[in-house]
Amino acid sequence: MVSYIDAAEAPLKNTGQVRLYGPEDFEGMRRAGRLTAACLDELTDLVKPGVTTQEINDFVYKFGMDNNALPATLNYRGYTKSTCTSVNHVVCHGIPNNKALREGDIVNIDVTYIVDGWHGDSSRMYPVGPLKRAAERLIDVTYESLMRGIEAARPGNTTGDIGAAIQTFVEAQRCSVVRDFCGHGVGLLFHDTPNILHYGRPGEGVELKPGMIFTIEPMVNLGRPHVKVLSDGWTAVTRDRSLSAQFEHSVGITAEGCEIFTLSPKGLHKPGLPND
Numbered sequence: 001m002v003s004y005i006d007a008a009e010a011p012l013k014n015t016g017q018v019r020l021y022g023p024e025d026f027e028g029m030r031r032a033g034r035l036t037a038a039c040l041d042e043l044t045d046l047v048k049p050g051v052t053t054q055e056i057n058d059f060v061y062k063f064g065m066d067n068n069a070l071p072a073t074l075n076y077r078g079y080t081k082s083t084c085t086s087v088n089h090v091v092c093h094g095i096p097n098n099k100a101l102r103e104g105d106i107v108n109i110d111v112t113y114i115v116d117g118w119h120g121d122s123s124r125m126y127p128v129g130p131l132k133r134a135a136e137r138l139i140d141v142t143y144e145s146l147m148r149g150i151e152a153a154r155p156g157n158t159t160g161d162i163g164a165a166i167q168t169f170v171e172a173q174r175c176s177v178v179r180d181f182c183g184h185g186v187g188l189l190f191h192d193t194p195n196i197l198h199y200g201r202p203g204e205g206v207e208l209k210p211g212m213i214f215t216i217e218p219m220v221n222l223g224r225p226h227v228k229v230l231s232d233g234w235t236a237v238t239r240d241r242s243l244s245a246q247f248e249h250s251v252g253i254t255a256e257g258c259e260i261f262t263l264s265p266k267g268l269h270k271p272g273l274p275n276d
């Protein structure tokens with residue numbers, strides 16, 4: 001059974017209890033989330049054929065420095081980059097490198113800035129020039145699945161209701177949900193209790209209460225759900241080499257539903273694609 005703890009009284013480590021944050025904490029998350037979202041907005045025009053993921057990484061580092069924010073991934077568990085850049089069949093945790101992006105690629109850029117101790121964690125898919133229909137459809141399905149998960153994030157529901165909403169939609173579109181990675185509590189810690197699975201059954205898991213702060217970050221494959229991690233210890237790829245996509249928001253549970261901390265200030269929620 002899970003237990004909950006007033007975030008003001010909890011030690012700064014993951015004790016397995018679910019932190020409940022207060023109004024001032026939500027204000028901190030708004031500032032961190034807004035900066036992360038602003039960076040993801042600014043990346044829209046940078047992502048084009050010929051650009052390397054290292055150049056994307058350099059932008060994320062500098063944008064953080066210019067705004068007194070530290071990228072949370074920098075030196076996190078031995079990871080040495082400021083962002084994750086996951087191209088095509090890379091599911092997540094792609095390491096920026098000096099290879100150029102090519103027309104028709106799709107890339108997830110995942111940014112977490114720490115602002116005054118608060119972690120704003122979000123990612124979006126970016127098209128590299130015009131895409132094939134299947135790639136664009138995968139991006140649309142993945143984005144819609146995140147928004148359906150967010151719709152289910154409200155008091156009285158459980159983490160299983162979020163997972164079920166995502167899985168039901170994704171599988172109805174003949175795509176698959178990755179099981180090996182999940183969303184997570186976020187806030188004063190980068191990765192905290194509870195895990196937010198992107199599959200499951202209604203009513204299962206942890207009951208959602210006002211003050212909870214976590215990410216929802218479904219990874220969706222065009223083919224089968226299975227992944228493997230490459231020998232670099234980070235890069236996760238689809239076993240069948242099918243395309244994979246992901247979107248992520250940091251959200252806080254409110255009395256009525258939830259607040260999204262990482263909404264795009266410029267309305268670029270699907271950068272470079274029609275805004276339906």
Ligand code: MF3
Pocket residue numbers: 073076077079083084093110111112121215217234248
């Ligand atoms: N930002 C990722 C997430 O959504 C975590 C990346 S950890 C890293 O949880 F070390 F791979 F960068």
Ligand code: CO
Pocket residue numbers: 121183184215217248
């Ligand atoms: Co995350």
Ligand code: CO
Pocket residue numbers: 110111112121122123248
């Ligand atoms: Co992230």
